[in-house]
Amino acid sequence: MAAVPKVLLAPITVTPSKPLTPSHLKGLFWADVLHRATGHLAEVTYRYSHTTYHRTEQVLGFWEFLDRTEGDTDYHDATETEIGELYVRYRAQEDRPGAAALRPYAEAVEESGWVHPASERVLRLWSGHYERLGLYDPGLREHQPPGLGLEEMIDRLVAAGCGLDQRRWGGSVHLDLTRWGLPLRQIVTPDGRPNYLACALRELLVLAPRHDEVVFLYDRELAPDYRLLERLLGSADTVVRCVPIGRVPIGGRIVSARHGGWQDHTVDRLLAAVDDEHDVPAIRLGLRLYFIAMLGPGDQQSFRHDLLAKSCARAERLLDRAARDPKADSAELRADLSRYQHSHRYVDPYRLTSSLLARSRRTIDAGLLSEVFL
Amino acid sequence: MPAGAADRLIAAAAGRIRAARPDLVADLDLSSMAALEAARARIRDDDEGDEAVVVAVIRAPDLPRWIVETCVFALSLPADRADAWRRGFTRTLHLAGQPRHLGERFRFAHVAGDGSAGWTAPAPASDVLGLRRLLKTFAGERELRPHAPVTVRVPYPAQYHAGGGPARPPVHRDLYYATARVSVAEGLVHLNHLLAEAVLDGLVGPGDRLTLRPVPRLTGLERTFTAVRAETDVHRPHTLQAYAALTEEL
Numbered sequence: 001m002a003a004v005p006k007v008l009l010a011p012i013t014v015t016p017s018k019p020l021t022p023s024h025l026k027g028l029f030w031a032d033v034l035h036r037a038t039g040h041l042a043e044v045t046y047r048y049s050h051t052t053y054h055r056t057e058q059v060l061g062f063w064e065f066l067d068r069t070e071g072d073t074d075y076h077d078a079t080e081t082e083i084g085e086l087y088v089r090y091r092a093q094e095d096r097p098g099a100a101a102l103r104p105y106a107e108a109v110e111e112s113g114w115v116h117p118a119s120e121r122v123l124r125l126w127s128g129h130y131e132r133l134g135l136y137d138p139g140l141r142e143h144q145p146p147g148l149g150l151e152e153m154i155d156r157l158v159a160a161g162c163g164l165d166q167r168r169w170g171g172s173v174h175l176d177l178t179r180w181g182l183p184l185r186q187i188v189t190p191d192g193r194p195n196y197l198a199c200a201l202r203e204l205l206v207l208a209p210r211h212d213e214v215v216f217l218y219d220r221e222l223a224p225d226y227r228l229l230e231r232l233l234g235s236a237d238t239v240v241r242c243v244p245i246g247r248v249p250i251g252g253r254i255v256s257a258r259h260g261g262w263q264d265h266t267v268d269r270l271l272a273a274v275d276d277e278h279d280v281p282a283i284r285l286g287l288r289l290y291f292i293a294m295l296g297p298g299d300q301q302s303f304r305h306d307l308l309a310k311s312c313a314r315a316e317r318l319l320d321r322a323a324r325d326p327k328a329d330s331a332e333l334r335a336d337l338s339r340y341q342h343s344h345r346y347v348d349p350y351r352l353t354s355s356l357l358a359r360s361r362r363t364i365d366a367g368l369l370s371e372v373f374l
Numbered sequence: 375m376p377a378g379a380a381d382r383l384i385a386a387a388a389g390r391i392r393a394a395r396p397d398l399v400a401d402l403d404l405s406s407m408a409a410l411e412a413a414r415a416r417i418r419d420d421d422e423g424d425e426a427v428v429v430a431v432i433r434a435p436d437l438p439r440w441i442v443e444t445c446v447f448a449l450s451l452p453a454d455r456a457d458a459w460r461r462g463f464t465r466t467l468h469l470a471g472q473p474r475h476l477g478e479r480f481r482f483a484h485v486a487g488d489g490s491a492g493w494t495a496p497a498p499a500s501d502v503l504g505l506r507r508l509l510k511t512f513a514g515e516r517e518l519r520p521h522a523p524v525t526v527r528v529p530y531p532a533q534y535h536a537g538g539g540p541a542r543p544p545v546h547r548d549l550y551y552a553t554a555r556v557s558v559a560e561g562l563v564h565l566n567h568l569l570a571e572a573v574l575d576g577l578v579g580p581g582d583r584l585t586l587r588p589v590p591r592l593t594g595l596e597r598t599f600t601a602v603r604a605e606t607d608v609h610r611p612h613t614l615q616a617y618a619a620l621t622e623e624l
Contacts, residue, residue: 164472169435169558170516171470179475183508190515 005345008211009035010047010204012196012218016122017062018084018257019266020129022248022291022303023219029291030245030349031217032135036372037337037347040330045211046136049144050123052203054109056196058258060102063116065090068097075121080266083118084257091258099191113143129267134284134374147206150194156205162232173198177231185228197225201232208233213241213345220244220299241344246299248291254299265303273305278312281319284374286312292353318356322366333367382596383604383614384410390604391417393575394463407612425462426455426496429505431471431482432512434490435562438526438586441549444566445528447484447493448573449580455483456574459496464570466493467502468562469509480505514559518551520588530580544581547600551618554590555608564617568603572620577601584620592616 011031014024035046053059066073066086075083108114115123123140130137148156154173157163164174164184173188175197187198208214214233216226226242234240247254255261263269274283290311295301328336340352352372355361388404391413398417403409451459459465473485473492485492494502530541551565572578577600589595592615596602599619607615 161472161475164433164470166432166434166470166513168516169514171513171558172510174470174510176472176475178471178508179478181479181508184471184510186510190513 005042005212006210007038007042007044007345008047008207008214009038009044009346010200010207010214010216012200012222013048013050013053015053015056015058015062015087016050016119016126017059017087017090018122019080019262020126021257021262022250022265022270023254024257025133025267025270025287026248026291026295027217027219027245028133028135029288030243033288033292033349033353033372034215034217034243034346035136037340037349037352038345040334040337040371041341041347042213042345045207046138047203047207048138048140049142049146049203050115050119050140051109051113051142051144052146053196053199054115054119055106055150055194055199057096057102057193059119060105060109061097062087062090063105063119064097064101065093066116066118073118075118078118078121080122080125081263083122084262085260086118088258088260099189099193102193110145110149113145132271132280133267133287134280146199146202148202150188150198150202153198153202153205154188157201167192175201175228175232177228180231182228182231183224185225197228200229204229204233208238208240209235211238213239215241215243215344215346217243217245220246239344241346243297245297246295248295249299249302252302270305270308274309274312277309278316281369281374282312282316285315285319285369288353288373289315289356292349293357297350314357318364319369322364322369325363325365328363328365328367330367333365333371336365336368337372379593379596380407380613383602383616386599386602386616387604387614390463390571393571394460407614411612424498424500425465426458427462427499427502428459428464428466428496429494429502430466430468430562430566431473431476431492431505431509432468432490432514432562433470433472434488435512435514435558436490437561437565438524439486439488440491440562441565441569441584441586442526442528443484443486443491444493444569445573445578446531448570449528449531450484451495451574455496460571460574462496464567464574466563466566466570467506468512468514468559468566469505470512471505471509476505476508512559512562514562515557518553518556518558518561518588520553520590521586523585523587525583525585528578528580528582528584541580542576544579544583545623546583546585547578547623548587548598548621549584549618550587550589550592550595550616550621552591552616553588556617560617564603564605568601568618568620572601575601577620585624592619595619598622 035044038044127140154165158165164176170190172186172190175185175187188194218226230240230242290308337347340348392399402413474489482492483495598621600622602619603617604614605617607613
């Protein structure tokens with residue numbers, strides 16, 4: 001029997017500085033269904049380490065801003081929205097703190113896994129959301145340092161001929177895949193600040209070669225960076241699959257969370273609108289039907305509370321039907337899931353979720369729902 | 375005394391315009407700093423965008439080696455290319471990159487033996503758009519550092535065209551450059567213009583020795599210079615400062 005393939009699922013984390021918005025939830029549901037479905041056919045590593053990305057300027061700069069402008073503050077009972085409003089203020093500032101101001105924070109992250117209490121609070125609230133939404137928690141509040149230090153990562157890139165380190169002359173560190181016609185990409189600024197790509201490489205350079213397939217789920221706007229990662233990490237032994245996902249417009253506009261405007265679309269608001277009508281399984285399934293099957297991989301449809309409610313009603317009917325249909329055994333479940341693998345090893349969350357709504361599907365297996373969607 | 379030095383720098387800057395654009399000299403007043411600035415603005419405005427430009431792809435700009443390779447590149451240019459570049463004031467874009475990664479897609483006129491830098495032949499800016507899209511401007515924000523004098527020798531290229539005539543006997547010059555408030559990237563720009571133009575004018579040739587002498591500022595040395603790179607002073611916007619210079623033969 002062939003060895004069980006190893007699949008790495010490694011999305012970029014959401015910065016813990018604001019409420020989860022519909023765009024974030026869409027990515028989280030796609031990743032969750034992909035992870036749980038593929039887990040029946042392969043050994044899946046779901047790498048989602050906030051520790052890895054705390055070194056980015058968005059995070060460290062926000063922490064420095066909070067301490068500079070808010071002073072000693074108790075964030076223990078703060079809401080996501082309150083912290084998010086501070087983040088919007090931070091991002092609206094024209095002047096950014098320099099590397100020197102961020103250094104104590106960067107060192108604390110590296111040396112002890114320190115997390116600012118405001119982000120600690122946001123992550124605690126998110127853990128609660130994950131639980132309510134039935135999302136697998138890949139270690140939101142765990143200290144999960146990347147496999148390589150920043151310098152080790154740069155050394156490896158340079159040794160592989162894929163890095164250009166010009167810090168000696170006051171230049172940047174670049175990811176250099178120009179030999180394949182891909183543009184030079186700065187990953188560390190001349191004053192030493194790594195961007196998210198540098199942070200990602202600190203874990204991916206170690207993790208990717210240990211897997212047969214690496215799946216990247218990402219915001220379409222980041223596509224150029226993922227083309228670089230695909231080229232860098234793909235090899236004879238490791239296939240890289242790129243799955244871009246469009247954001248969810250609000251009122252016809254795609255706006256980054258750094259600008260705010262999420263007030264009517266936080267997890268609490270979304271759930272408040274459906275909580276009275278449906279039980280937990282119907283809400284969990286309904287959210288997945290909406291964010292995966294109905295919104296799809298594109299970014300054309302704006303978020304609609306009414307369609308989310310309809311999805312929950314539909315989920316209710318599917319759950320009733322599943323209770324009546326015969327339950328599949330594990331071999332049948334695997335056979336069902338494998339239909340959505342196609343040429344790759346991961347299970348396509350969009351096709352799988354859409355299949356629940358297809359007229360051609362003869363039975364709805366309660367096991368499939370509980371294993372993957374609830 | 376300061377007035378004398380300032381006048382010599384203005385004369386040097388004017389001389390550079392005369393050498394690059396003899397066609398314009400009759401119409402241009404180059405006698406004062408204000409006139410010089412006006413002349414430069416006019417030349418910029420008249421620029422039709424098709425002036426020859428060189429892309430220098432920089433991997434590791436350690437100055438002694440980079441200075442030698444810059445001279446080798448300039449010596450390798452055929453007369454027509456050299457003339458076009460001189461006319462465009464030896465304009466050069468310094469981009470971060472690794473020339474050896476680019477050889478299959480782009481043609482370089484010269485690549486340093488260790489791959490630390492590479493130069494495209496002078497060509498209209500539209501010819502180097504592909505490279506510019508692929509690479510980024512070389513940041514080089516660190517201030518230049520002083521070091522003990524180092525002497526380098528310009529090698530004899532397999533063939534060279536600049537100067538036209540037969541090789542003259544090698545000479546030895548000092549090459550001074552300013553370090554105070556001058557970044558590595560700015561230093562490359564100044565040295566590139568000085569050396570490229572010196573090669574094209576025959577002041578630097580094969581076999582010549584150059585002793586690199588970094589100093590905070592070139593003040594007080596200008597009487598010994600045979601070629602000087604004069605640009606806006608780091609402290610005073612309407613005054614010139616000498617950023618790099620070659621001395622008379624030693």
